Amino acid sequence: MPQSGRDNASADGPRPAAEGALALAVDNLRAYYLMHYFGVEREVRAVDDISLVVRRNEIYGIAGESSCGKTTFLKTIAAAVRPPLTVIGGSARYGFVDRDIYALSPAELSAIRWRRLSYITQGSMNVLNPVRRVRQSFVDFAFRHMKLNRRAFFAAVEQHLQRLRLTANVLDAYPHELSGGMKQRVTIALATICHPDFIIADEPTTALDVIVQKDVLAMIRDAQQQFGSSMLFVTHDMTVHANIADRLGIMYAGRLLEEAPTIEIFKNPMHPYTAHLVASLPRIGEQSRKESLSGAPPNLADPPKGCRFHPRCPLAMDVCREASPALTTLAPGHRVACYSASPLVKPSATAERASRAEPVGMVP
Amino acid sequence: MSGGLLEVERVAKSFAMGGLFGRSRFNAVDDVSFSVQAERPEILAIIGESGSGKTTLARMILNTLQPTSGVIRFRGEELSKARRGRRRLDFIRQVQPILQNPYEAFNPLKKVDRYLYASAVRLAGARSQKARGKLADAALQKVGLSLAEVKGRFPHELSGGQLQRTAIARALISSPALIVADEPVSMVDASLRMSIVNLFQRLRDELKVSILYITHDLATAYYISDRVIIMQKGKVVETGPAREILTHPHHPYSMLLKESVLSPDDVERGRLTLGPDGEATRRQPARNSA
Numbered sequence: 135m136p137q138s139g140r141d142n143a144s145a146d147g148p149r150p151a152a153e154g155a156l157a158l159a160v161d162n163l164r165a166y167y168l169m170h171y172f173g174v175e176r177e178v179r180a181v182d183d184i185s186l187v188v189r190r191n192e193i194y195g196i197a198g199e200s201s202c203g204k205t206t207f208l209k210t211i212a213a214a215v216r217p218p219l220t221v222i223g224g225s226a227r228y229g230f231v232d233r234d235i236y237a238l239s240p241a242e243l244s245a246i247r248w249r250r251l252s253y254i255t256q257g258s259m260n261v262l263n264p265v266r267r268v269r270q271s272f273v274d275f276a277f278r279h280m281k282l283n284r285r286a287f288f289a290a291v292e293q294h295l296q297r298l299r300l301t302a303n304v305l306d307a308y309p310h311e312l313s314g315g316m317k318q319r320v321t322i323a324l325a326t327i328c329h330p331d332f333i334i335a336d337e338p339t340t341a342l343d344v345i346v347q348k349d350v351l352a353m354i355r356d357a358q359q360q361f362g363s364s365m366l367f368v369t370h371d372m373t374v375h376a377n378i379a380d381r382l383g384i385m386y387a388g389r390l391l392e393e394a395p396t397i398e399i400f401k402n403p404m405h406p407y408t409a410h411l412v413a414s415l416p417r418i419g420e421q422s423r424k425e426s427l428s429g430a431p432p433n434l435a436d437p438p439k440g441c442r443f444h445p446r447c448p449l450a451m452d453v454c455r456e457a458s459p460a461l462t463t464l465a466p467g468h469r470v471a472c473y474s475a476s477p478l479v480k481p482s483a484t485a486e487r488a489s490r491a492e493p494v495g496m497v498p
Numbered sequence: 499m500s501g502g503l504l505e506v507e508r509v510a511k512s513f514a515m516g517g518l519f520g521r522s523r524f525n526a527v528d529d530v531s532f533s534v535q536a537e538r539p540e541i542l543a544i545i546g547e548s549g550s551g552k553t554t555l556a557r558m559i560l561n562t563l564q565p566t567s568g569v570i571r572f573r574g575e576e577l578s579k580a581r582r583g584r585r586r587l588d589f590i591r592q593v594q595p596i597l598q599n600p601y602e603a604f605n606p607l608k609k610v611d612r613y614l615y616a617s618a619v620r621l622a623g624a625r626s627q628k629a630r631g632k633l634a635d636a637a638l639q640k641v642g643l644s645l646a647e648v649k650g651r652f653p654h655e656l657s658g659g660q661l662q663r664t665a666i667a668r669a670l671i672s673s674p675a676l677i678v679a680d681e682p683v684s685m686v687d688a689s690l691r692m693s694i695v696n697l698f699q700r701l702r703d704e705l706k707v708s709i710l711y712i713t714h715d716l717a718t719a720y721y722i723s724d725r726v727i728i729m730q731k732g733k734v735v736e737t738g739p740a741r742e743i744l745t746h747p748h749h750p751y752s753m754l755l756k757e758s759v760l761s762p763d764d765v766e767r768g769r770l771t772l773g774p775d776g777e778a779t780r781r782q783p784a785r786n787s788a
Contacts, residue, residue: 193769199687200658299772314548343547343714345758352770352778359771370688373717376765400765414692415762416717418744424721426693430657 156229157332157364158188158211163224165210168217178435180206182388183224183482185461188332190229193358193365195379195396197372197411201431203388204368208336211235211366212253213243230331249279252325254354256337261321262309268320269305276327291327298323298357315346322354329361337369351378372411376400381467384408387432387442390461394468404464404475406449441472449474457481502574503536503675503708504559509568510732511554526554527565528732534676536573539706541698543713543723543740545755551732552712556680559710560595561586572676591621594669598681600661604653610661611649613668614638621672637667640705641697659690666697670705677701678710683718695722716759720744728752 162185167178180203188194198204209215211226213235225234230250231242238246255261262271272291280287292302304312304320312320318338325333338354339347355378358365367379375382375396383393384407392405403409407427414424429446432438438445444454453473460482461471473479511527528551534542546552557563558570561577570577572589580589597603604610614634615624624630635645641663648656648664656664662682669677679698683691695718701707713719719726723740728751736749747753764780773779 199690344716344755344760345547348758348760348770348778351760352772355770356772372688373760373762373764376762377760377770380769397765400762411688412762415688416692416695416721417761417763418717418720418756418759421721421741424692424696426690426696430660 155190156187157190157192158226158228158366160184160186160211160226161224163207163210163226164222165206165215166220166222167206168220176435179388179437180219180434181210182437184385184388184390185224186383186390186393188364188366190364191358191362192380193355193367193378195375195382196366196368196385197370197375197382198385199370199431201434202385203434204370204385205336206388207385208334208366208368212251212334213238228332247279248276248330249328250330251332251334252328252330254322254325254333254335254338256340261324262317264309267306267308268312271320272305272324272327275324279328294327295323297360298326298353313346315342315350318342318346318350319353322350322357326357326361326363330363333358333363333365335365335367338367339374340369340371347374348377354378372400372415384411387437388434389442389458389471390469391443391472392468392470393461394465398465398468402468404468404470405443405472406447406474407443453481502533502571504534505569505571505574506530506532506555506559507569507571509555509558509565509570511551511558511563512566525732527551527558529568530555530729530732530734531568532727532734532737534708534710536675539702539708540724541702541709541711541722543711543719543726544729545713545716545719545726546729547714547755549731550729552729553680554732555729556595556678556710556712560593560678561589587621591672592674593676593678594672594674596662596665596669596677596679596682599685600658600665601653601685603665604661606653608652610651610653610656610664611645614645614648614664614671617668617671633671634667637670638664640670640701641667642693643667657690658686659693662686662690662694663697666694666701670701670707673705674707676708676710678712680712681714682711684713684715691718698722716744716755717761728755 162183163181164183165181167180169176184207196204206219209219210221215221215236221236226236227234231246262268277287280290282290295302300319300323309317335354339350342350351374369375379396382396382399384391384405386407392408399408400412403412410427414426416424427446432442440456441454441458444450447454451473458481459471459473459479461469462479463469464476464478509527509530510525512523512525515522515524534540544552544555554563558565561580564578572593580586604613611634615630618624618630618633622633624633631645638644638648643660643663653661683694686694698709698711699722702709711719711723720740725738726740726743727734728736730751736743736747736752744756747756768780770778770780
């Protein structure tokens with residue numbers, strides 16, 4: 135493993151910082167898909183100027199409809215950046231490394247992955263090897279990172295499953311023998327086996343039905359609490375966020391529109407898009423008509439000028455068409471990017487600067 | 499016979515499981531009966547978790563799967579007699595499906611409008627280019643789109659909501675009396691979900707189409723449906739008017755379903771976590787964030 139000379143840059147360094155410290159700080163992150171076909175240059179601004187922090191021991195939820203850049207954002211902070219996706223600017227730093235995650239070498243990354251940073255994906259079927267027993271998937275994912283001999287490794291795996299209230303006999307099952315909910319639970323066990331500092335969860339319960347979904351969500355929260363991990367939880371389903379996230383960020387067309395503690399988002403949404411999302415949720419026992427927004431999310435290859443939500447916004451003003459609003463703190467812990475929310479919101483300085491800056495830190 | 503649009507009478511379907519040895523049968527749908535009246539169009543929701551036999555039931559109603567026992571009648575005629583030829587085409591004209599994932603329902607290599615034209619020619623008897631274009635446009639107008647928006651586009655060029663609405667438009671071309679919608683909103687974004695659900699309500703009220711709405715989402719079922727059928731392991735456990743059943747369920751399984759539904763109002767009841775016995779419970783979040 136390459137030594138970087140700085141203690142906490144190496145993956146085995148001491149775990150830094152106490153409670154309340156930052157687990158992840160993302161600052162003005164921009165990641166575009168840069169494409170070059172037949173002399174025509176095209177850029178898709180999937181992540182445009184996102185700044186957020188995830189504190190230690192919290193679940194930060196990101197909500198937004200499909201094609202709003204959620205997955206690209208996850209790719210960027212998981213250092214899975216491959217051309218044509220290119221990081222244009224900004225930084226993404228974890229508490230356990232003192233450099234940007236996408237600036238690390240492959241060897242450094244592999245030391246961090248799974249031990250410090252792990253991932254729960256949407257389709258658990260694609261994670262588990264369909265022709266090998268679940269036991270083999272644990273070996274494939276975690277054996278290398280645990281640095282134990284085989285016997286001790288399996289003992290650790292069984293103990294881990296027990297803590298997550300799974301029985302050890304799932305290890306000898308093939309994936310097709312397990313139900314969808316069980317497979318998703320095994321994936322969570324896989325992602326938490328090394329007690330990582332940070333877990334990224336990408337729509338982990340979208341494919342599950344209601345009864346199973348609730349139990350899996352409870353298990354995710356339980357695992358996160360037991361191991362003191364921080365988590366970034368992405369889904370488009372606001373009701374799931376209401377049940378699991380501590381703080382919530384709303385993404386639209388590559389930008390963060392609003393961020394607040396979950397209860398604030400639901401009780402006191404300030405951005406018209408958030409207000410619509412919350413108001414349109416159907417509830418049992420309520421029959422009033424729910425309207426949906428007209429129009430479609432913008433094409434990110436050619437986003438509208440100004441605020442990206444203005445073509446669909448019921449409150450759009452002239453200024454919205456001119457310049458993009460900056461994410462402004464309007465209440466403790468509550469940031470909003472909307473001119474109509476408060477006169478304090480000013481145009482963003484960085485967002486409209488000339489694009490096509492030099493790419494930084496491309497991972498080969 | 500008149501009156502009944504769809505009558506499902508003691509229908510069962512079982513599949514064989516296992517190999518030559520230890521062969522067993524698995525009852526996917528077990529003794530299900532219900533009916534839909536012709537005079538009054540309604541939205542009937544069939545609710546259950548995965549594996550409860552919802553989709554098998556839908557396929558039998560669409561006449562692509564034959565029940566092991568029991569009878570399904572459409573306008574008084576047994577479905578088993580409408581398996582081929584003109585009668586089958588007649589049946590298809592009146593009963594149309596909408597599938598779960600619009601991206602899988604359309605061939606990604608073919609333009610979307612081709613499906614509309616094919617339906618217009620085969621099911622609505624359009625003879626000329628002009629006639630089929632007119633029919634396709636009329637159907638698209640009903641779902642809030644127009645032929646100009648869809649013409650010449652491939653499925654990946656449309657958003658999920660647009661594509662699902664196009665699928666609904668395709669189903670409307672032959673002016674059906676019954677639409678069987680199998681989880682039509684589960685793959686659609688939460689923000690677009692309501693536009694599809696509102697559309698169903700409009701189809702019922704304006705076009706007098708009855709809709710069989712198959713879902714595991716109790717909240718939207720409560721929102722649009724007139725009656726519900728709750729299924730568990732192939733059996734109907736509870737049935738009746740939607741609001742009544744979903745507000746005051748009696749069967750333990752219906753209660754469990756209702757209890758499991760996550761609600762946006764849970765935000766005040768604390769976060770989910772596991773209790774000491776492995777059951778999901780709630781805990782108030784620590785008030786330290788500011």
